[in-house]
Amino acid sequence: MVGGAADDYLDFVAVKQAVMTSRRQRGFLLVILAIAVLLRCFALNGRGIQYDDAFSYFLSIQSLPDIVRGTAADTMPPLYYFLLHFWAIISPKLWFLRLLSILLTLASLWLLYRIVALLAGTKAALWASLFAAVSPLQIYHAQDIRMYALLEFCQLGYAFCLLKAWGSETNTGKPTWGWWIGTVLFGAGAMYTHNLAVFGLAAPNFYLLVKRDWKTLRKLLLAQAAIGALALPWLLLIPGQIAKVQQAFWTPRPGVVEAFQAILMWFIHLPLTGVWMALGAILSLQVFVLTLVMLWRNRQAIRASGYLLAWAFFPPAILFAISYLIRPVFVPRGFLVSSMAFYGLAGMVAARSGSLGKMLGTSVVLAAAISLPFFYTYAEFPRSPFRDLSGSLQNTIQAGEVIVHDNKLSYFPGHFYQPDLVQTFLPDIPGSSNDTYALQSQQAMQIFPAPDLETAVGSADGVYFVVFSRAIEEYQAAGEDHPAIAWLEARFHQTGQTAFNDLLLLHYQR
Numbered sequence: 173m174v175g176g177a178a179d180d181y182l183d184f185v186a187v188k189q190a191v192m193t194s195r196r197q198r199g200f201l202l203v204i205l206a207i208a209v210l211l212r213c214f215a216l217n218g219r220g221i222q223y224d225d226a227f228s229y230f231l232s233i234q235s236l237p238d239i240v241r242g243t244a245a246d247t248m249p250p251l252y253y254f255l256l257h258f259w260a261i262i263s264p265k266l267w268f269l270r271l272l273s274i275l276l277t278l279a280s281l282w283l284l285y286r287i288v289a290l291l292a293g294t295k296a297a298l299w300a301s302l303f304a305a306v307s308p309l310q311i312y313h314a315q316d317i318r319m320y321a322l323l324e325f326c327q328l329g330y331a332f333c334l335l336k337a338w339g340s341e342t343n344t345g346k347p348t349w350g351w352w353i354g355t356v357l358f359g360a361g362a363m364y365t366h367n368l369a370v371f372g373l374a375a376p377n378f379y380l381l382v383k384r385d386w387k388t389l390r391k392l393l394l395a396q397a398a399i400g401a402l403a404l405p406w407l408l409l410i411p412g413q414i415a416k417v418q419q420a421f422w423t424p425r426p427g428v429v430e431a432f433q434a435i436l437m438w439f440i441h442l443p444l445t446g447v448w449m450a451l452g453a454i455l456s457l458q459v460f461v462l463t464l465v466m467l468w469r470n471r472q473a474i475r476a477s478g479y480l481l482a483w484a485f486f487p488p489a490i491l492f493a494i495s496y497l498i499r500p501v502f503v504p505r506g507f508l509v510s511s512m513a514f515y516g517l518a519g520m521v522a523a524r525s526g527s528l529g530k531m532l533g534t535s536v537v538l539a540a541a542i543s544l545p546f547f548y549t550y551a552e553f554p555r556s557p558f559r560d561l562s563g564s565l566q567n568t569i570q571a572g573e574v575i576v577h578d579n580k581l582s583y584f585p586g587h588f589y590q591p592d593l594v595q596t597f598l599p600d601i602p603g604s605s606n607d608t609y610a611l612q613s614q615q616a617m618q619i620f621p622a623p624d625l626e627t628a629v630g631s632a633d634g635v636y637f638v639v640f641s642r643a644i645e646e647y648q649a650a651g652e653d654h655p656a657i658a659w660l661e662a663r664f665h666q667t668g669q670t671a672f673n674d675l676l677l678l679h680y681q682r
Contacts, residue, residue, distance in 0.1 A: 200298050201285065208281055208305035212274045212314040215548045217267040222554040225317035226584035229269060230617045232256035238616040245612030249406050251364035252319035266588075269317050276321035277314040280512065281305060283328040288516045290335050291476035292523065299533060300519025306540040308441035308547050309504070309511055320505045323366040327373065327509040329358035331483060334376055338388065352391075356398045363403035367410060368506040371487045371494075373399070379482035426495055426502040434488060435460055437504045438511045439536060441543035448542055455539040459518060462532055466521040477520055483513035553640060556675040558585035564670065564677065565636060566590050573634035576625065578656060580609055582638050582675060587619070596622045598656065625656050635664060635680040642674060 231242045232253045239257060243250040259272045281304050289297035304310055313320045333354035340348035362369035373396065380389040400407065436442065439459055440452035467477050487507035495502040504511075518536065522529035551557050565575055565586075575595040577583035583597035599621035600607040614620050622628035629635055637660060647654045657678070660666075664680035671677075 197294055197298070201301065204298065204301045204305050205278065205281070207302075208278060209274075211306065211311050211544070212277065216270055216274075216315060217265075219315055219548070220551060220555045220558055221266060221317070221585050221588055222558075223581045223584045224554070225269075226588040228253065228256060228317045228319075229260065229264075229588060230584065230619060231613070233260055233264075234616055242613045242616030244409050245610035245616070248319060248366060249364045251361060252322045255322065256317070270315050273316055273318070273321040274314045276325045277310055280321070280325045280328050281310075283325070283332050284512050284516060287328065287332050287335060288480075288519055290339065291479065291516075292520045296516075296519040296523035298519070299522040299529070300516045302533065303515035303518055303536050304512055306537055307438070307511065307515065308540055308543040309437050309439075309508070311544070312441065312547065313505065313508060319365050320508055323362055323369060323372075324508045324512065326358050326362035326365055327369065328512060330355055330362060330373060331376070331479075331509075333358055334392070335479070352395055355395050356402070359396065359399035360402040363399060364406060366506070368491070371490050372483070372507065372509050374490070375482045375486040376479075378486045379479055382478070382482075426492055430502060431488075431492065434502075434504045438514055439539040439543075441547040444543065444546055448546070452539055452542050455535045455542070459532060459535050459539070460514075462528075462535075463514070463518045463521050466525055466528070467517060470521075470524060477517055480513045480516045480520075484510050484517060552674045553642060554581065556582070556585075556640070557672045558582065558675070559589050561638065561672045561675055561677055562586045562589035562593070564672075565595075566593055569593070569636060570634065572632060573636065574629060574632040575636045575638070576622070576628045576656075578637070578639040578643060578654075579606065580621065582640065584619075586638070596628045598622060598625060598628065625659055629660075633682055635660060637678040637680065639676050639678065640674055641671070641676055644676070 231239060231246075234242065234257075236254065236257065239250050239253045243253060256269070256272060260269060262268065281301055284304055285297045285301045287297075288300045313324070333351045337348055337351035337355060340346070340351060359369075359373050362373060376392055377389065377396075380386075380392060433442065436453055436456045439456040443449070444452050467481075471477070487510050488502075491502045491506060518532060522532050525532070561582075562585075569575065575586075575593065577586065577595060577597035579600065580597050583595060586593075586595055600609055609621070637656065639654065639657070644654050644657070660678075660680050664682055666678060667681050668679035669676060670679075
């Protein structure tokens, strides 16, 4: 395979003896893993649940056939919901539900270590692992009850198995079918986890095209054909889901600002405020630019960077381009694996650049240190203080009163925290950007909105109405009153209003 992918794999051969053997290196890795665990578990039960988390939980506790029906009507494959289904059987507590994603991100961190160790040695792998351990983006998704941690794990497993398959062929001249089977299984797992997985799985294709390694590319295409065959039952549903996304979701086409924000999110948590935002942006851009400049200057010495460069930039670039045809696809969580690839590149630079590398590492850690306090304490949409609101309702509601949520975004978290408290919510406006709760998903979870506000209120003597202040402001900006509030005020007298940050609880009596 002269001139092909195996050329870059010479780095693997050169550093094979550098795979961690010393007690000191093991100690460093254990410390990094401990840091990762602590940062992911801090405030694990305190961080408020949000709509997407609650949706995942309520769908996952249904039967497996209902999960399939619910996900077919939604826009995501069922694999994560299957895992969460069996995980929640052990315990439905919030901290335990989040533990599944934490374990997946820790496994991803280990895979990143192995990938970078194969390509550039254990010193670079330790730096990369440290960057991933403290990454606010990685910590955020480690605490999410969503499929993105599983997607990242499957894509990194796919990337790792490919490297091992190529390395085996370089060393022995014969294919190792076990690693190719691993490639197929991880790839199929990614396809059954998220519909955007295919763009990450195509990153090695781009790498091999640039290298003009047609022999290896043919083998990869065969493996991807096997992945497609395994994923075919779900692939048949995707055209209908794309049509739903075009109608029901609204995300602006990305421009320079969105691309800039995506880069910042690899190193800091957004939103930040004031001087912290400026400092975080400076540090992020410094790390980003310095890594790319040093990779270019040392391009002969760091030949293995090509593989990680493809993973870091091909998925965001192709999603950026496709977002002008299909929406909404340019979302940073859709190419979460790209951030891990970039940490690998930064680890290569840090390991080879002496004092400059230490400055790079310091900048990454400092950017995280600035961001994490904001991350842990953030309590506005979509992570408004639903727990506090639900507790207040539980303690104050009287007989003859009802609780009505303006929409599903506050109802689902409230229902999670107080499942025995009778509450309802208003339906999405048909055809609006928020019309995302499909009838089949409602039927699968047996959670239905009220037909309208009049039906939700019925003959109640009092109404607790839950609404986001942002929703009221959006109507006011359009020169209108919030229609639900206008209806209530025409028939009831408002006797109280309590703010839970950006979440309002309005009390009405006849």
